Amino acid sequence: MWKTIEAAGIAAILAATAGAAAAQTVRMGTEGAYPPYNFINDKGEIDGFEREMGDEACKRAGLDCVWVKNDWDSIIPNLVSGNYDTIIAGMSITDERDEVIDFTDPYIPPSxxxxxxxxxxxxxxxxxxxxxxxxxxxxxxxxxxxxxxxxxxxxxxxxxxxxxxxxxxxxxxxxxxxxxxxxxxxxxxxxxxxxxLGGGIGMGLRESDGELRAKFNAVIAEMKADGTLNAMLAKWFTENTPKW
Amino acid sequence: MIGDCSDPAALEGAAWMLCYLTTPKHMNFYWSFLTVLGLLAVTVPFIMAFGLAGAFAKRARLAPVRWLGALYTTMVRGVPDIVFFLFVPIALDQGIEYLRHRVLCPDMVGPVWVGNDFVVCPAAKAPLSTASAFVHDLYGFALAVVAYAIVFGAFAANVIDGALRAVPKGQVEAAEAVGMSPGQIRRRIVLPQMWVYALPGLSNLWMILVKATPLLFLLGIEDIVYWARELGGMKTQAFDYPHPDWRLWYFGALMIFYLLLTWVSQIGFERLTARASRGMAGAR
Structure with missing residues (x-):
């Protein structure tokens, strides 16, 4: 009896602290001009595959995510100078970009x-x-x-x-x-x-942000495994789009 | 009498257009007109302050102050605006964050620049990551005001400097003869008469400022040109209101807006000139 109460108490405390840790705010930078990856819908909100995928990833990783618009030209400079914490804008993983920023594992296969x-x-x-x-x-x-x-x-x-x-x-x-x-x-x-072309599409992160990258990598792997990503790909893209 | 816009696909003709033009996205577009006008209203006093300070610095008795004035006007006027608009906000933002980092997070000893990255502790971010989008917008707006004030202040300084020189010497000599102090001469004689000579140059500057507002988007502020391009672009079925490339219409609307704004300003400047010329010999 006591064991159960004790265990329940520990679980409750763990859950509470996990909730407190979830307060980390991550600013997600996107272009908002590349439907169906990301675009501004008629409500004036950021919408698209990456919005849905990003929100789901943040929920699973216990992160509090805020979306930020930035034009494509300056999307990498503004990431490294800290205006936001991730690039999630249909950006293909290339060696050239990898020298400046880091990428998570791809969430869209090479297409x-x-x-x-x-x-x-x-x-x-x-x-x-x-x-x-x-x-x-x-x-x-x-x-x-x-x-x-x-x-x-x-x-x-x-x-x-x-x-x-x-x-x-x-x-x-x-x-x-x-x-x-x-x-x-x-x-x-x-x-x-x-x-x-390209090695798939991943989220861009600052090279000094290894911890955040590990969090997103774990969530992306989970979403690949349970079919969530495939369902989203099927919803937003055509049937010809490569799946996981 | 806005009808039911819940099912855009079923709408046609005028009803479709009415719903289309009142989407929240369009409201952002209309709101951005106020942003532009607000920027102009807020920036002008700062530009005048920078201009007056620069002009008086150039005429200061102390040599280092004079050099500072000359350096400011020469440097800012000699560098393309766009470079300053890119440089000033980034430099200011990183400067503010660096100082906050030093003060708020003294235990963090690591370097702030890590490779390509500019990393400060979360508490030093300006504004904080947790701040609302409105605070971020306001911060960006403030940085923009500073950038515009620095750039256009340098031009205003030159205009005002020239206008101060144009005030007839005899006026100053007469003021000295009746025993006014240098401060009194400046306040009572030179400044009031300077406006007549400064207004044509300042009106030019105002027109250029009005037309420079689209540079706002460089600073991450969504101005009317950004929204016109975004709304005017072709829209596929992924959107509620698909339409072909309509940028021509949106940019046409912007043209009318800018023409109206400059036309109204011209009338305003004519009135100001008439007012400043009151009682002045030789003025029209």
Whole structure:
């Protein structure tokens, strides 16, 4: 009898202290311009796959998370200077970025990029004018193919550039392009094959934040194992999206 | 008479448009107009203070003060605005956090700069991580005000300096002849007459300031240009109100806003000039 009460008491104290420790506030930095990964919905809130996934991860890790918007250009500098604690913005894990910041294990498996152009046009993918967002793996890839790269600050502007003829095609994550192509009513089409780029998408953290990284890694592993991540991927992306 | 907006997909025509234009996201857009006007209203007194201080520093009797005034106006006017807008808030923010770190967390002996990272203890963050989004916005706004005041203050200092020189010598000599002290001459004779000469230059500066407000987004403040670009961009079915690229309309609305603002300011400056010229010989 006493044993049970004692055990219950210890459990209660542990739970209470765990609750107190949960008060750690983590500021989650995202771009808010990359549907369906992350975007600002009509309520003016950050929404998308990464919002749902990030909130779930924070809940499981017992963290109090706050969402912060930051434009893509300065998203890494503002992380290292401490304006927020994580980048969760569809950022592919690359060696180049890994030198400046750390990444968690990927929460989206390596997924292909693709070219999109206006329908009925003969596009020279290795010599034409190709649009991409600044400082993305796609921009880096175009620079290597020999095509002329035109960079834009937001993903939306890269699509607009193809529509108004400023660029022959756009290279971006296929998961981002697919809804746009599907809803364009035949105006836009995929050209060329899929381009495998990047080592999956992970959360970016400061290199000095090893503890937080371990917490998120544990939660991401758990969410992979119990199928939560797959369910979210299926909800926000198309059926072709690679799953875990 | 805003109808039922709970099911946007079922709406059409004017009802759809009415619901679309009143989404909370659009409210943020409308609110950002007030942010811009608020920034202008708050910054102008600071710009004038920096300008007057700079102008009087340039004319100070003490050489080091004079050098300081010259250094301020030359340096700030010689560096592109955008560099200052990027530099001042980051430097201020890190400076504040560094000082707070030293004071609030004396037990933490580790370096603040770890590789690429700028790491201060949680209690030294400005504002605290736990602070509400509103406090973060306010902090960013304050940093922006300082950045604008420093940059535009340097230009104002030059304008005011020139205007002070333009006040006829005879006025000052006459004031000395009746036995006014240097302070009295400044307050009663030079400053009131200086405005007539300063206003054309200051009105130019005001116009440039109005048009420089879109730089706010560089400082993480969501101004009207940010929202226009965000709202105008093409929207897929992931959004409640999908639409094609409408940036042209949003930017068109901004153009009208800026034109109205500068037009109203021009009228305001004409009135101010007329007021400042009252009783002045030779003025119009």
């Amino acid at each position: 292909p990029s693709a070219y999109v152009a206006l329908a009925g046009q003969d596009v020279d993918l290795s010599g034409g004018v190709i649009a991409a967002q600044t400082s993305t793996i796609q921009a880096g890839h175009i620079a290597e193919t020999g095509a002329t790269l035109v960079e834009f600050a937001t993903p939306d502007e890269t699509i607009a550039a193809v529509r108004n003829g400023e660029a022959d095609a756009v290279l971006a994550d296929k998961d981002y392009l697919e809804p746009i192509v599907n809803e364009s009513g035949g105006e836009l089409v995929f050209v060329g094959g899929d381009v495998p």
